[in-house]
Amino acid sequence: MLISKSLRTAALAAAIAFGAALPVHADEQFFPLQSYRVGPYAAGGTGFFGGFIDYLNLINIRDGGVNGVKLTWEEGETQYEVERGLEVYERLKNHPGVAAWNPLSVGIAYAMIDRITKDKVPLITINHGRTDSTDGRVFPYVFPLLLNPYSETSGIVNYIASREGGADKLKGKKIVVLYHGSPYGKETIPIYKLLADKYGFSLEQIEVPHPGNEQQSQWLSIRRAKPDYVVLRGWGVMNPVALKTAQKVGFPIDHIIGNVWSNSEEDVIPAGEAAKGYVAITTQASGAEFPVLQEIIKTVYGAGKGNLDDKKRIGSVYHNLGIVNGILNVEAIRIAQQKFGKRTLTGDEVRWGFEHLQLDPTRVQALGAKGLFHSINVTWDNHEGDGRVTFQQWDGTKWKAVSDWIAPDWAFLRPIIEKSAAAYAAEHNIKVRTSDDTALSQ
Amino acid sequence: MTTLARSAVSRGITPGRVGLVAMLIAAYGLVPFVGSDYVLDALLTPFLALALAALGLNLLTGYAGLVSLGSSAFLAVGAYAAFNCNVRLQELPLLASIVAAGLVAAAVGIVFGLPSLRLRGFYLAVSTLAAQFFVQWALTKFGWFSNNNPSGVIDAPALTLSGLTFSSAVGRYVVSLTVVVVATLLAARLLRSQVGRNFIALRDHEIAAKVIGVPLLRTKLLAFGVSSFLIGIAGVLWAFAYLRTVEPAGFNLDRSFEILFIIIIGGPASIRGAFLGAAFMVVLPLLLSRLGAALLGDVFDSGVLEMSQRIVIGALIAGILIAEPRGLISLVDRLADRIRHRLSRPLRNPTQP
Numbered sequence: 001m002l003i004s005k006s007l008r009t010a011a012l013a014a015a016i017a018f019g020a021a022l023p024v025h026a027d028e029q030f031f032p033l034q035s036y037r038v039g040p041y042a043a044g045g046t047g048f049f050g051g052f053i054d055y056l057n058l059i060n061i062r063d064g065g066v067n068g069v070k071l072t073w074e075e076g077e078t079q080y081e082v083e084r085g086l087e088v089y090e091r092l093k094n095h096p097g098v099a100a101w102n103p104l105s106v107g108i109a110y111a112m113i114d115r116i117t118k119d120k121v122p123l124i125t126i127n128h129g130r131t132d133s134t135d136g137r138v139f140p141y142v143f144p145l146l147l148n149p150y151s152e153t154s155g156i157v158n159y160i161a162s163r164e165g166g167a168d169k170l171k172g173k174k175i176v177v178l179y180h181g182s183p184y185g186k187e188t189i190p191i192y193k194l195l196a197d198k199y200g201f202s203l204e205q206i207e208v209p210h211p212g213n214e215q216q217s218q219w220l221s222i223r224r225a226k227p228d229y230v231v232l233r234g235w236g237v238m239n240p241v242a243l244k245t246a247q248k249v250g251f252p253i254d255h256i257i258g259n260v261w262s263n264s265e266e267d268v269i270p271a272g273e274a275a276k277g278y279v280a281i282t283t284q285a286s287g288a289e290f291p292v293l294q295e296i297i298k299t300v301y302g303a304g305k306g307n308l309d310d311k312k313r314i315g316s317v318y319h320n321l322g323i324v325n326g327i328l329n330v331e332a333i334r335i336a337q338q339k340f341g342k343r344t345l346t347g348d349e350v351r352w353g354f355e356h357l358q359l360d361p362t363r364v365q366a367l368g369a370k371g372l373f374h375s376i377n378v379t380w381d382n383h384e385g386d387g388r389v390t391f392q393q394w395d396g397t398k399w400k401a402v403s404d405w406i407a408p409d410w411a412f413l414r415p416i417i418e419k420s421a422a423a424y425a426a427e428h429n430i431k432v433r434t435s436d437d438t439a440l441s442q
Numbered sequence: 443m444t445t446l447a448r449s450a451v452s453r454g455i456t457p458g459r460v461g462l463v464a465m466l467i468a469a470y471g472l473v474p475f476v477g478s479d480y481v482l483d484a485l486l487t488p489f490l491a492l493a494l495a496a497l498g499l500n501l502l503t504g505y506a507g508l509v510s511l512g513s514s515a516f517l518a519v520g521a522y523a524a525f526n527c528n529v530r531l532q533e534l535p536l537l538a539s540i541v542a543a544g545l546v547a548a549a550v551g552i553v554f555g556l557p558s559l560r561l562r563g564f565y566l567a568v569s570t571l572a573a574q575f576f577v578q579w580a581l582t583k584f585g586w587f588s589n590n591n592p593s594g595v596i597d598a599p600a601l602t603l604s605g606l607t608f609s610s611a612v613g614r615y616v617v618s619l620t621v622v623v624v625a626t627l628l629a630a631r632l633l634r635s636q637v638g639r640n641f642i643a644l645r646d647h648e649i650a651a652k653v654i655g656v657p658l659l660r661t662k663l664l665a666f667g668v669s670s671f672l673i674g675i676a677g678v679l680w681a682f683a684y685l686r687t688v689e690p691a692g693f694n695l696d697r698s699f700e701i702l703f704i705i706i707i708g709g710p711a712s713i714r715g716a717f718l719g720a721a722f723m724v725v726l727p728l729l730l731s732r733l734g735a736a737l738l739g740d741v742f743d744s745g746v747l748e749m750s751q752r753i754v755i756g757a758l759i760a761g762i763l764i765a766e767p768r769g770l771i772s773l774v775d776r777l778a779d780r781i782r783h784r785l786s787r788p789l790r791n792p793t794q795p
Contacts, residue, residue: 035744037744038748042745075744076735077731077744081692082687082692083684086483090483091732094479094480107595107689107692110597111685111686111687113687182691183582183690186593427597428597
């Protein structure tokens with residue numbers, strides 16, 4: 001008993017000592033990274049955080065930071081687990097100069113919403129997250145940048161409409177949504193129903209239990225249903241298995257449309273020949289031909305500071321998503337610096353920067369990212385920022401763009417999002433913001 | 443002092459009680475004041491919740507000899523039951539929600555304990571996997587459990603006890619500590635009663651237990667019920683005090699294994715073992731990973747460090763179990779005995795041959 005006590009005391013003392021040993025720096029902006037480089041989702045984690053770090057490195061090496069403010073970061077391994085993510089959050093939240101959190105995990109993001117709101121530090125959930133956090137009036141610190149799950153759904157339906165020759169041609173068509181049996185997979189069930197009612201297509205939504213390495217029965221029901229399109233809302237191993245099984249039951253591969261978490265090289269390469277012709281949505285093009293990628297290869301990888309071990313993954317879907325995420329974070333800081341001064345900003349000041357993150361195609365081109373992503377237009381009440389989507393087709397070796405930049409039907413989605421956000425506000429006694437007030441910074 | 447110690451009927455009880463009281467004083471009087479948010483929120487609160495869960499499983503596996511792999515399911519049942527009590531019966535105070543969650547978990551535990559009447563050992567362990575898969579499936583499948591939240595993720599309410607809101611790290615820690623202390627004292631009391639002795643009789647020799655009149659059916663189901671009750675309460679702490687948001691995927695088979703490992707490493711059939719094991723499994727990996735990052739963070743990326751930390755922990759577990767198959771607690775007791783022996787030898791030698 002006594003010894004177990006002294007053991008625990010020693011453990012406590014060690015933890016306190018570690019927690020207190022934080023360096024103090026002037027003019028640095030810190031990114032706490034809840035990354036995952038081991039575990040089942042390591043492919044996404046290494047690519048995304050690799051791209052993010054590569055871009056931060058580029059800014060440090062090429063520009064000496066953002067207006068002289070150096071960018072720093074520290075990684076904590078989460079293995080995509082909520083518990084580990086929260087541990088890293090508690091560990092790094094008191095580091096001076098935290099700019100924003102970028103967990104790339106729906107579960108961790110959900111668990112952080114009330115914590116970061118209390119701390120007044122932005123939480124960035126690019127291409128994923130809680131749909132209604134788009135409503136900045138209720139979620140001042142949460143930013144599902146570029147694409148929330150509802151916009152993604154609308155973008156996919158709009159793309160199918162354009163392939164059929166117009167929205168009116170959707171009437172009478174049949175779409176099957178094959179979704180991952182998890183909170184992430186289920187998030188879009190109601191919005192597909194709404195869109196089916198709106199456009200008059202018939203809809204069937206079929207669940208694939210996690211992890212999804214056996215889908216024979218689901219694809220047999222798809223064959224019986226004879227749909228015009230199958231939307232694949234998958235994750236991890238479910239995606240290649242779906243493509244292979246589709247080939248087995250003879251479903252045409254180019255009529256399977258992948259969602260934004262079924263769109264990477266890691267999803268198609270394991271499926272081999274079966275993936276040839278598969279189409280998927282994305283917010284950022286893949287490939288390394290964009291100027292910003294070239295500079296990263298030259299400046300960062302040239303200096304031996306590149307983050308990806310396998311250089312063949314430079315320009316892959318997840319790597320480019322990380323780079324786009326880096327651009328958005330850095331530009332938010334730059335915009336906030338114009339208002340608050342060229343120094344280390346508080347989380348709340350960075351939040352202001354994100355709420356004024358408006359990058360038109362000209363600015364995107366100046367950043368060397370023309371064609372990598374389209375544009376973003378975040379405002380105080382629209383935290384998604386009207387990102388455009390594009391569709392890419394796998395030709396067996398690389399992704400090829402097969403559409404223009406398509407706009408989701410934001411006007412149709414906004415009232416649904418506001419309703420859900422209002423319910424959240426009522427449940428949590430949140431005062432809904434009525435204007436772009438900087439009063440939050442007090 | 444020495445006469446007291448010597449006249450104590452059973453050696454060790456008095457120092458043990460002194461230690462317990464000292465620990466409680468430290469836990470209530472010292473830790474909340476010196477512990478940082480990180481220590482309280484990221485180390486101690488999950489430690490307390492998992493220690494309680496391990497204690498629950500220890501009643502079932504360590505004392506009654508019934509192996510279960512469904513602990514994580516009962517954690518989930520507790521968490522979701524408390525959430526639903528809170529949402530649907532708003533006038534119900536939190537304390538009542540916690541107890542109700544424990545009762546619901548106990549009921550589910552008894553149902554999944556029924557196979558134990560016919561199965562034993564590995565076969566029983568496999569049948570408790572049913573609980574693991576069924577509960578996770580049901581929570582994902584039926585939106586009612588998560589109040590029809592489209593993504594199935596629930597937000598835990600604030601901890602409010604008799605008008606006081608415990609929204610700080612200290613508050614959450616104190617609430618968890620109190621719940622765990624009360625539950626542990628109740629469990630300890632139960633184990634000293636006839637029921638506890640029946641558990642042990644059942645574990646040591648089922649047929650002999652039956653012959654001396656232990657009601658097998660009732661004892662087995664009671665073991666499942668009490669165990670699930672405690673695990674269910676641990677689930678409430680896990681969801682409400684620690685994570686403050688819950689999704690069914692968080693209660694997977696890995697968590698069940700973790701709880702089982704806690705009692706194997708800490709020491710089966712020991713209350714202190716559950717706490718020691720939980721400290722080993724929760725706190726040590728974090729300390730190791732911090733240490734690794736501080737020493738080698740510049741050389742290797744976090745993935746490599748994570749992997750090497752697992753190797754170190756694995757080696758430690760193997761080492762401990764070889765040195766002492768009855769777990770950390772035996773190791774600690776042996777050490778304490780040796781120290782006590784050495785201290786008391788000059789005094790005892792004249793009176794004890």
